[in-house]
Every structure is written in C-alpha cells, then in structure tokens.
Amino acid sequence: xxxxxGGALAHVLEQHGxxxxxxxxxxxxxxxxxxxxxxxxxxxxxxxxxxxxxxxFQKRVLLAAFALLERPAGPVLEDFPERIxxxxxxxxxxxxxxxxxxxxxxxxDEARALRSAYERQLKRTGRTSVGITxxxxxxxxxxxxxxxxxxxxxxxDAGLPSEPHRAALDVRAYYEEAAxxxxxxxxxxxxxxxxxxxxxxxxxxxxxxxxxxxxxxxTDYLDTIVPRGQE
Amino acid sequence: MSADAQTxxxxxxxxxxxxxxxxxxxxxxxxxATVAIVTTGALVGDAHADWKQGExxxxxxxxxxxxxxxxxxxxxxxxxxxxxxINVLYPIDRLEELAAEGVIxxxxxxxxxxxxxxxxxxxxxxxxxGPAAAKLLRENGVSVVLLTGA
Numbered sequence: 001x002x003x004x005x006g007g008a009l010a011h012v013l014e015q016h017g018x019x020x021x022x023x024x025x026x027x028x029x030x031x032x033x034x035x036x037x038x039x040x041x042x043x044x045x046x047x048x049x050x051x052x053x054x055x056x057f058q059k060r061v062l063l064a065a066f067a068l069l070e071r072p073a074g075p076v077l078e079d080f081p082e083r084i085x086x087x088x089x090x091x092x093x094x095x096x097x098x099x100x101x102x103x104x105x106x107x108x109d110e111a112r113a114l115r116s117a118y119e120r121q122l123k124r125t126g127r128t129s130v131g132i133t134x135x136x137x138x139x140x141x142x143x144x145x146x147x148x149x150x151x152x153x154x155x156x157d158a159g160l161p162s163e164p165h166r167a168a169l170d171v172r173a174y175y176e177e178a179a180x181x182x183x184x185x186x187x188x189x190x191x192x193x194x195x196x197x198x199x200x201x202x203x204x205x206x207x208x209x210x211x212x213x214x215x216x217x218x219t220d221y222l223d224t225i226v227p228r229g230q231e
Numbered sequence: 232m233s234a235d236a237q238t239x240x241x242x243x244x245x246x247x248x249x250x251x252x253x254x255x256x257x258x259x260x261x262x263x264a265t266v267a268i269v270t271t272g273a274l275v276g277d278a279h280a281d282w283k284q285g286e287x288x289x290x291x292x293x294x295x296x297x298x299x300x301x302x303x304x305x306x307x308x309x310x311x312x313x314x315x316x317i318n319v320l321y322p323i324d325r326l327e328e329l330a331a332e333g334v335i336x337x338x339x340x341x342x343x344x345x346x347x348x349x350x351x352x353x354x355x356x357x358x359x360x361g362p363a364a365a366k367l368l369r370e371n372g373v374s375v376v377l378l379t380g381a
Contacts, residue, residue, distance in 0.1 A: 001305075002271040002347030002380025004247050005356070009269060009345065011250050012361030013376050018368060019258030022378040028243045034253050035378075045235050045308030048379045049325075052316035058325050062377070066261055066335070069375065075253045086309065088234040127317070129301045129310055132281060166304065176311050186316070189309035190234055222284070227306035228241070229234030 001026060007033035021065045023048045024077070036074035039065040044086040044189030051084070052186050087188030088229050092195040094179045105147060107201040108140045111171075117178040124181070129173040133162040139174050142167050143202055150208040154216070155223065164213065168206055168225035175202055197230040207231070238307050248353060259336075264375040266330075267339035267368050268292075271347030271380035272313070272320045273303035282346040287355035289364055292342040294323070301381075304348045308381050320379060339373045347380045 003026040010020040014036050022038040024030040025045055030038045041061060043050045049058040061080060068076050097113040104112075118136060122128050130136050141159070145167070148158040160167045176192040183192075197203035210226045213219075232240070258264060269289075273282060279290045281302045292299065299321065301313055312319040323342070329335045343364050345356070368376065 001242055001245070003242075004245070005271045005345060005347040005349050005353065006269075006378040006380045008248050008353045008356055009271070009361055009364075010376075010378055011254055012357055013269070013365045013368070014254040014256050016362055016365030016369070017256055018365055018376050019256045019264075019374060020376045020378055023380070025380060026239060026242045028239075029245075029247050032247050032249055034250060036253055036255050044312070045238060046310055046381050047312040047319045048381070049319045049322050052312040052319040055318070055325065055328070058318055058322055059328070062322060062325055062329065063334075065377065066375075069258045069261060069264075074255045086233050086235040121314070125314060126298050127300065127314060129314060131300055132302055165306070169304070169306070173310060173314075177314055180311055180314060187311055189312060192311045193234075193309065224306065227234065228237050 001029065003029045004033065007035045007038070010035035010038070019069060021068050023061070023065060030077055034075040037068040037071065037076045039068060039078055039080055041080045042083040044084060047189055087191040088194050090188065090191055090194070091198050092179055092183055092187045092191040094182045094192070094195050096200065105144070107143050107147065107205050110201045111139050111143055111174070114175065114178040117181040118174055121177045121181040128177060130170050130177070132166050133170050136174060139171060142171050143205065146205050146209045150205060150212050152212065155213070155218070163222035164209070164225050165222045171202055171206065172196055175200060193227065193230065197226065234307065259374050261335055261375070262333055263336040265337040265339050265372045266326055266335045266375045266377060267371070267373040268321055268323065268326070268342040268377050268379060269345070269364065270321055270343070270378070271345045273301060273346035273381070274299045274321060274344040275302045285349060285351065286346065287349060287353065288360050289343045289345045291367070292344055294338055294340050294342065303346055303381055305381065320381060322379070339368065339371055341367070341371050343368070
C-alpha cells in the first residue's frame with residue numbers, strides 16, 4: 001500500500017539528508033513504521049489532499065503537514081482534524097447515452113456511445129488514465145475479451161493484451177472519465193466507481209467475468225478485476 | 232462498511248516494515264526550503280514506461296509537467312479526484328502558490344513518483360532506488376520532501 005511504501009521512503013530519504021513529511025492514509029501502518037513526521041488524513045484513498053478543486057482546503061492540509069517540520073525530534077504522528085468518507089454506497093447519478101447499434105453487443109455499444117463524453121473530459125483536463133494496456137480505441141476490444149471470459153474462456157485465450165487486472169483498470173478509467181463529463185461535477189470519492197460496477201453493462205460484465213475467474217480457481221492478484229466492496 | 236473502511240480494516244492485518252530507529256534530519260526554515268513531492272501514486276508522463284509488478288523504481292516528473300497519467304495497479308481507490316484535479320494527489324500548483332506567497336522557499340525543479348502497490352521487503356527502495364532518489368533530489372537543491380500516496 002502507498003502509506004507503507006511512503007513510510008519506508010521517508011526513512012530512506014531522511015537517512016540521506018532530506019527532511020520529510022508524509023501524508024498518511026493508514027494510521028495503523030504509520031504507527032508501526034514510524035516515519036520521522038506524518039500527518040494522518042482520514043480522506044478517501046486516492047485523494048490524500050482531501051478535496052479535488054478546493055485549493056483552500058488542500059492548502060490547509062499542506063500547512064498542517066509542514067507545521068510538523070518545526071518539531072525538534074521525531075517520530076511525530078498527528079491527525080488532521082477533519083475526516084472525509086468515500087461514497088461507495090451512493091452511486092453517481094449519471095444517465096447513459098442511448099445505444100447506437102442494436103446489432104453489436106450491448107456492452108460494446110454502450111462503450112462506443114460514451115466516447116464523446118470521454119473526449120470532452122479529456123479536452124477539459126488534458127489528462128487520461130486510460131493507457132495501461134492500450135488506448136481509448138482498444139476499449140471495445142477489451143470488453144469483447146471480457147465477454148469471452150464471462151462465457152468461460154481463459155484470460156490467455158480471450159484475447160486480452162495483458163492480465164485481466166490491468167485491462168480492467170483501463171475499462172474502468174474510460175467509463176469513470178466519461179462519467180465526469182456526463183455528471184458535469186466532481187463526484188464524491190468512489191461514487192463513479194459504484195455507478196460503473198452497479199449500473200453499466202461494462203461494470204456488470206466485469207463482475208460476471210470476476211465470478212467466472214473465481215469459479216475457475218483464478219484468484220491471483222492479476223486476475224482480480226473488481227475492487228473491494230463492489231463484488 | 233464503506234469500501235475505504237474495509238481497506239483500512241484489511242490493512243490493519245497487513246505486515247509492515249518496522250525500523251529500529253527513526254532517522255531525523257533537521258530542516259531549514261520552511262521559507263528557505265526547496266520542496267519536492269515524492270508520490271507513490273504511480274504517476275507517469277508521456278515519455279515514461281509503466282511499472283511492472285513489484286518494480287521499485289521511480290519516474291522523474293518535471294516541475295511544469297501537468298499531463299500526467301495515473302498508472303497505479305491498485306483497484307481499491309478513487310481515481311476521479313485525480314482526473315479532475317491532480318493537486319488532490321500531487322499538489323504541485325499548491326506548492327507554486329506557497330512559493331509565490333513566501334511560505335516555502337522554492338519549488339523543486341524535479342519531483343518523483345514511485346508505485347506504492349508493493350508487498351515485499353522493499354529492499355530495492357531501501358538500498359538502491361531510495362538512496363538514488365535522495366541523491367537526485369539533493370543535487371536539485373531539495374531540502375524538504377512531501378510524501379503523498381494514493
């Protein structure tokens with residue numbers, strides 16, 4: 001986990017003459033690793049500064065962390081006073097665009113219908129996290145491969161360009177970035193994830209493929225495609 | 232229980248590295264410090280290769296770079312925050328503002344990204360890439376490091 005690796009890095013960097021301060025997301029890890037200075041922030045995983053688009057809040061977190069640099073000795077572990085919970089249990093309200101083509105598999109058609117929303121989001125920020133296994137043009141092919149896995153094919157025979165785990169990350173990133181454009185606001189943490197896994201054909205497909213992989217005894221990390229809480 | 236609460240509960244049972252002592256470097260005054268971000272959020276630019284499983288290396292992120300992609304392998308965290316605003320993980324614009332206000336001395340010319348989804352002893356980070364990262368940062372005038380992770 002990031003807090004575990006970051007804590008080890010704090011020790012190493014400090015040993016080599018740098019003063020460090022860590023934003024910790026797992027208090028129990030930091031208590032045991034004992035980096036020189038850490039601020040525990042109980043914010044959603046993936047958002048260590050707490051609130052996207054809220055510069056004032058982010059700056060308060062930074063100033064609280066930098067204030068630990070004034071301590072004469074370590075290890076120092078303090079808690080940021082505000083907590084933020086994720087919204088896994090409250091899926092984003094996000095209407096899917098209508099299907100284009102009745103002849104194609106509904107999940108592939110769904111993905112193609114989201115392309116313009118994905119492109120709008122990409123134009124807005126200049127960033128995308130799609131690209132771990134291919135690019136945006138390969139999303140339909142990934143879904144077709146997951147359809148074959150859900151039907152019983154092995155990942156090796158299904159036509160995936162990588163392990164299921166990494167391919168699923170690209171599919172999910174594509175959908176979640178399209179959802180940001182459709183919703184036109186920054187959702188609470190993991191609300192788009194819940195929309196994806198609970199309400200889209202692609203999310204339901206990944207859940208079905210996960211069940212098929214588990215039934216086939218494929219339970220390794222690289223065969224895991226559905227996050228904790230979405231099974 | 233929310234997904235994050237499940238993850239924190241699971242993490243409590245996970246083994247971690249325990250260090251016998253805690254090294255401590257006295258920082259300069261913050262208003263005179265050059266600050267770098269070292270994130271374990273697996274950020275990459277266009278020129279970077281993604282991480283392989285278990286890889287303990289780092290990527291260098293130039294100060295002006297904003298077109299970053301999150302290449303992290305973990306399924307268990309939110310990505311929409313970063314997609315909307317990179318500062319929620321990699322607060323580079325906040326550092327620029329703090330430097331302009333004189334709160335920190337300067338923003339480092341180069342920042343670093345590792346991937347945090349590592350499960351072994353981190354021996355490469357402790358003995359090789361971690362010291363190399365420190366050397367690179369010190370050569371760039373860095374005195375203070377902010378560590379963030381996904």
